[in-house]
Amino acid sequence: MNTRGLRSQLKDSVPVTGLGTQIGAYGVQDTLRSGFSSVKNELLPSHALELSEKNFQLNQDKMNFSTLRNIQGLHAPLKLQMEYRAARQIQRLPFLQSSHLALDTLKGNDESISFEDILNDPAQSEMMGEPHIMVEYKLGLM
Amino acid sequence: ELAHSYVSDKFFLLLISYFCTFRNAVLEFECNKLGHSIPAARKTGTTICGVVFKDGIVLGADTRATEGMIVADKNCSKIHYISPNIYCCGAGTAADTEMTTQIISSNLELHSLSTGRLPRVATANRMLKQMLFRYQGHIGAALVLGGVDCNGPHLYSIYPHGSTDKLPYVTMGSGSLAAMAVFEDRYEQNMEEEDAKRLVRDAIAAGIFNDLGSGSNIDLCVITKGKVDYLRPHDMANKKGVRTGDYKYKRGTTGVLAKAVTKLDLEVVEETVQTMDTS
Numbered sequence: 547m548n549t550r551g552l553r554s555q556l557k558d559s560v561p562v563t564g565l566g567t568q569i570g571a572y573g574v575q576d577t578l579r580s581g582f583s584s585v586k587n588e589l590l591p592s593h594a595l596e597l598s599e600k601n602f603q604l605n606q607d608k609m610n611f612s613t614l615r616n617i618q619g620l621h622a623p624l625k626l627q628m629e630y631r632a633a634r635q636i637q638r639l640p641f642l643q644s645s646h647l648a649l650d651t652l653k654g655n656d657e658s659i660s661f662e663d664i665l666n667d668p669a670q671s672e673m674m675g676e677p678h679i680m681v682e683y684k685l686g687l688m
Numbered sequence: 689e690l691a692h693s694y695v696s697d698k699f700f701l702l703l704i705s706y707f708c709t710f711r712n713a714v715l716e717f718e719c720n721k722l723g724h725s726i727p728a729a730r731k732t733g734t735t736i737c738g739v740v741f742k743d744g745i746v747l748g749a750d751t752r753a754t755e756g757m758i759v760a761d762k763n764c765s766k767i768h769y770i771s772p773n774i775y776c777c778g779a780g781t782a783a784d785t786e787m788t789t790q791i792i793s794s795n796l797e798l799h800s801l802s803t804g805r806l807p808r809v810a811t812a813n814r815m816l817k818q819m820l821f822r823y824q825g826h827i828g829a830a831l832v833l834g835g836v837d838c839n840g841p842h843l844y845s846i847y848p849h850g851s852t853d854k855l856p857y858v859t860m861g862s863g864s865l866a867a868m869a870v871f872e873d874r875y876e877q878n879m880e881e882e883d884a885k886r887l888v889r890d891a892i893a894a895g896i897f898n899d900l901g902s903g904s905n906i907d908l909c910v911i912t913k914g915k916v917d918y919l920r921p922h923d924m925a926n927k928k929g930v931r932t933g934d935y936k937y938k939r940g941t942t943g944v945l946a947k948a949v950t951k952l953d954l955e956v957v958e959e960t961v962q963t964m965d966t967s
Contacts, residue, residue, distance in 0.1 A: 581714065582714055584714075587714065592713040592714055593713045594824070594826075595823060595824055595826060598824075602822070657798045657799065657802055658795050658798065659791060659794045659795055659798070660791065661791070664791075
């Protein structure tokens with residue numbers, strides 16, 4: 547196996563948060579929730595579209611911001627990113643579901659429906675994080 | 689059973705949850721290594737076609753859905769609603785065409801509410817091609833999109849990888865070659881509505897009778913400015929036959945010589961009532 551060309555296909559070559567194994571009870575991988583573990587699965591994507599879909603929103607944003615910078619100048623993407631950052635802070639406590647209404651309106655997601663609205667809706671997930679620990683983590687006390 | 693339920697999801701949609709997909713791909717790989725193949729997705733081995741005539745569009749489709757070599761649905765509906773003036777026929781994996789057209793229909797409705805205008809066929813076409821290209825052909829939906837908007841009648845064919853063609857007559861599906869043969873022979877510009885309906889009916893019939901993946905009835909959808917005729921079924925080309933003979937003997941075939949009736953005395957011995965647990 548030629549390992550040189552595989553570097554760009556490795557999962558950790560593109561930084562996306564939320565990846566990695568889920569640690570369940572007793573410090574071992576939670577097989578029920580996140581599937582079987584194998585070294586190959588950690589490193590290489592198991593589906594052709596896995597990396598492209600995980601980074602889709604990031605790539606779209608990058609493309610749009612760079613086009614905007616070329617057309618209107620540096621101030622345009624800077625202003626927009628400042629607004630996104632402000633809107634992202636309007637949230638409920640970490641263990642509750644926030645609607646992200648302001649952020650969605652800014653990004654234009656309030657006028658479109660896609661698979662992430664229909665399937666695996668986080669508002670209907672059956673698991674909830676432990677409230678005290680999540681708030682402590684958010685405040686940096688943990 | 690677990691493998692079956694998960695991999696049928698996989699055929700429909702990739703990233704239901706990120707972790708689920710890895711598991712599906714791993715399961716599929718392990719299955720294939722052991723020599724078993726995963727269950728075939730329900731496809732619409734199909735004949736769909738569309739034609740532009742003088743005042744609008746005629747879309748046609750057969751009604752058979754196959755699961756490998758078995759007919760899964762003898763009368764399924766392949767012409768999907770996108771908006772009041774736009775309809776879309778779908779070939780390929782049945783679930784993919786169904787969900788794709790529903791999502792684009794919702795998005796188009798939101799878009800038309802936002803613009804305040806009747807949606808255009810070009811908008812639907814662009815939304816579909818951008819979505820199908822994003823998923824690189826893994827969504828197996830081959831579509832014939834047609835409608836009438838403020839710029840006149842438009843007909844597009846959209847392939848699973850995201851390429852589109854804007855043409856006066858298009859066919860898709862496993863019976864597309866049979867239907868295209870009929871179109872190439874008899875298509876003319878600016879046909880009348882009856883001629884166009886007859887042409888589409890004959891093209892779908894050619895697909896039905898010459899392709900195993902298409903069958904049953906012919907559905908038509910005639911879209912003109914301000915009016916949509918959804919003719920389902922327009923033509924029942926394959927009616928199931930009626931049995932001409934019967935092996936059952938009629939009453940009176942055997943002559944009755946004598947008849948004696950004896951009443952049996954049955955008495956109630958015990959009666960118990962068992963209540964259901966409805967708590």
